[in-house]
Amino acid sequence: MEGVPGSSSEHECDSNSLHSEESKLRLKDAIKHLEQLLLENDLVAPESSGTISHEAMQIGQDLYKSTVEILGSKMFVETEELIMAESDDEEGQFEEIQDDDDSEQYMLPEKDKSMEYIPLDYKIKVVNMAKEHPKWTLKTLHKQGCSRLKSMKHLYRWEEDIKHGGTIIDKYSIINSWTYDRFVEARVNYQQVTTRNLQEWALSAASQFENFPFKASKPWVIKFKKQNRIKQRKITKYVTEKETATLEEILAAADIFRKQTQVLIPNFHKDFIINTDQTGCQYQSTFNRTLSTQRAKAVFVQHKSSNKISHSYTAQYAMTMSGKLLPLVFICLQEATGAFGSKVKKAVDEFVKIYQNVKVTSSKSGKLTTYLYTQFLKEVLSPYVKHEKFLLLIDSWGGQTNPALYDDIFQDDNNVGTCTIKVIPPKCTPLCQPCDVYFYRQVKNLIKRLQNCSFLIEQKREIASREDCIKIHAIVHHQLSAPIFENMLRYAWFASKLTDEREVFMNVNEVCFPLDILKKSCDCKNVTFIRCAHCRANYCFACFYDKYHPSTCTVPSTSTDE
Structure with missing residues (x-):
């Protein structure tokens, strides 16, 4: 490590396992993937300048120190992970409420204090739960399934993350999910789908994120097709001149x-x-997908009428x-x-x-x-x-x-x-x-x-x-x-x-359809199917659909037991 900036012993990793060949190879793959993400979003040039400026060296030192710190805490950045640091200096509507007994001493286990990636869906769940129950303490939230919330002050940062559409990994996940859903819907209706359609749908999904430099580039669409096993097939239909507008013309x-x-x-x-x-x-x-055994060569689903x-x-x-x-x-x-x-x-x-x-x-x-x-x-x-x-x-x-x-x-x-x-x-x-x-x-x-x-x-x-x-x-x-x-x-x-x-x-x-309703029962003692968006009560399918619940739906409940 001699001659490498920032390589002092204070940054050395304590665990020998971090220096194994497997760990080194994993880190090399992560760096390659980082470079690919930067290229896809036009944040880095394809080739270096051949000389390293003072500013570039400073950035490199910072990147190196951050990488060593990540390795030191044994946290590896995967394709679906992103290390998020949370700020503790914000104030707002979320207030830390103290219990009468031991809330003041209530702390997370030591092993959970390391920085971690929190999925957007989880943040939405916790923030909404905290808003619905403003008097709940951190301890109470943990008991209700919010154990990854380390401090009430993190709620402000999480709310900002939600308003901005999440982290870069969240945004890519949303873009890919939206695009794939549109693709499946089009094919179910026997519509023609081209690569340009995928790019249009992806740009549509990305447009909700302000200042997000997503361009639906060729590398992105190639990777998207590969991940979802989408291939170009021979077609017999020709597009008309009206359908040949470029992406630039459509965006304009x-x-x-x-x-x-x-x-x-x-x-x-x-x-x-x-x-x-x-x-x-x-x-x-239909959902167009079903669980089946891995070795099944053909998957059939029975329906009473294919016309339906x-x-x-x-x-x-x-x-x-x-x-x-x-x-x-x-x-x-x-x-x-x-x-x-x-x-x-x-x-x-x-x-x-x-x-x-x-x-x-x-x-x-x-x-x-x-x-x-x-x-x-x-x-x-x-x-x-x-x-x-x-x-x-x-x-x-x-x-x-x-x-x-x-x-x-x-x-x-x-x-x-x-x-x-x-x-x-x-x-x-x-x-x-x-x-x-x-x-x-x-x-x-x-x-x-x-x-x-x-x-x-x-x-x-x-x-x-x-x-x-x-x-x-x-x-x-x-x-x-x-x-x-x-x-x-x-x-x-x-x-x-x-x-x-x-x-x-x-x-x-x-x-x-939150997961927690599966643990609750309808008034008729059957398993809950849905929670009404109006009255917020739980119903089985028979009580909700067959008896047509909207005809008897009452004023929203003020109960906190949801």
């Missing part, structure tokens, strides 16, 4: 749209800045910038003749009377036409906005972009149009449409949870009928309309870069 168009929209936003109340979009839903949605998996219908939600859903959701079911028969029509009308937050229509394809979209405007949007002036963000589908369509429906008492429409440019919806960027991911997650729960598997039952489709969206709309999800809905606008406002929020999994 999205940026112009954002700037133009941000100028309009101050002219409207946030309750009347609305985004609406259609989303395709399968009659029977391949056929789809359309749901159209509308959400405001203030974090609210419009009171009704519009559903278009697929019917062979394009219209309901007399018996079916009578049954559907009865369903709508029971599930009062839905409007139902039909078409041959299960998709909306201009006529059906006009029906949506009249039956869903118009009763909400009434005569108020509002800003409506829509995508570039030709069936809804005619300004005259809105002028005929939305007028004030003087017959002056009240609707200002802003059309999102083609190919830009994954980047700047709130419904598409985040909201519909939560909708489909909740639907999959309902249609693939263990209770249905045990009963060899499926919920894929007309009534089930209507009932499912009535439940989804009811749950996502809960006040606890307002920050999540506002986040969709932030992730689209249409607003700078962002708050800590919980998603569907964290609110409705």
